[in-house]
Amino acid sequence: MRLHPEGIYFALITTIICIAGAVLAIHYCKQPALKWSLVAVCVLVTAMMFMFFRKPDREVTVDPEVVVAPSDGKVVQVRKVFVPEYFNGECTEISIFLSLFDVHINWFPVGGEVVYSKYYPGAHTFAFVPKASEKNEHTSVVVRNQNGREVMFRQIAGIVARRVVSYAREGQSYAQSSESGFIKFGSRLTIFVPGDVEPLVKVGDKVKGSVTPIARL
Numbered sequence: 001m002r003l004h005p006e007g008i009y010f011a012l013i014t015t016i017i018c019i020a021g022a023v024l025a026i027h028y029c030k031q032p033a034l035k036w037s038l039v040a041v042c043v044l045v046t047a048m049m050f051m052f053f054r055k056p057d058r059e060v061t062v063d064p065e066v067v068v069a070p071s072d073g074k075v076v077q078v079r080k081v082f083v084p085e086y087f088n089g090e091c092t093e094i095s096i097f098l099s100l101f102d103v104h105i106n107w108f109p110v111g112g113e114v115v116y117s118k119y120y121p122g123a124h125t126f127a128f129v130p131k132a133s134e135k136n137e138h139t140s141v142v143v144r145n146q147n148g149r150e151v152m153f154r155q156i157a158g159i160v161a162r163r164v165v166s167y168a169r170e171g172q173s174y175a176q177s178s179e180s181g182f183i184k185f186g187s188r189l190t191i192f193v194p195g196d197v198e199p200l201v202k203v204g205d206k207v208k209g210s211v212t213p214i215a216r217l
Helices: 007-027 032-052
Strands: 067-069 073-085 089-098 105-107 112-120 136-144 148-155 163-166 178-186 189-195 213-216
Touching: 007 032, 007 178, 073 189, 089 213, 112 163, 136 163, 148 163, 148 178, 189 213
Parallel strands: none
Antiparallel strands: 067 213, 073 089, 089 189, 105 178, 112 136, 136 148, 148 189, 163 178
16 A cells, blocks of 8 residues: 555645644643643554555456546446537437545546547536536546547546546557556546446446446456
């Protein structure tokens, strides 16, 4: 387990503030119960920051016949929808909600060339609300695999998340299950696959990013 580069700044600032807070509490707080409660809070906040930006070591899934989960989390939507962006047609939507306790690294669900990438500034409402996919701050990325099949995935910011980071660049090729970005502090990943694709997950399933197959191409 390591600290992800996206979290170095946040972890450093949090650690400095919490150390300062703990030192002040120890030196100036006269009530023992309150003093050690404040110290415990500082330690907990620091630990949670490091936990949020953790980078686990995983045996990733590489299989051109499947779509791999682009993030950790819980499946909250599996349905057929009309997607006007890029596809302008019917697709199967699979949405994954990430809690604050999930790993927030994102991975490419399929390998291939990025043929479309766009960032949308927007609101920061609850990520588990269906409309968040369109109204919240998000990025949309489409990858075309070696068989010409195209998959779109959206990084969607939530009510706590304030920034989505995408590493995808149009015209470049990426390996399946390699890192595609990061969403900071609570979010949602929505995947759109062609309508004839077979989903391998259902609502309520827990998935592991870069490991769990979620659809068969």
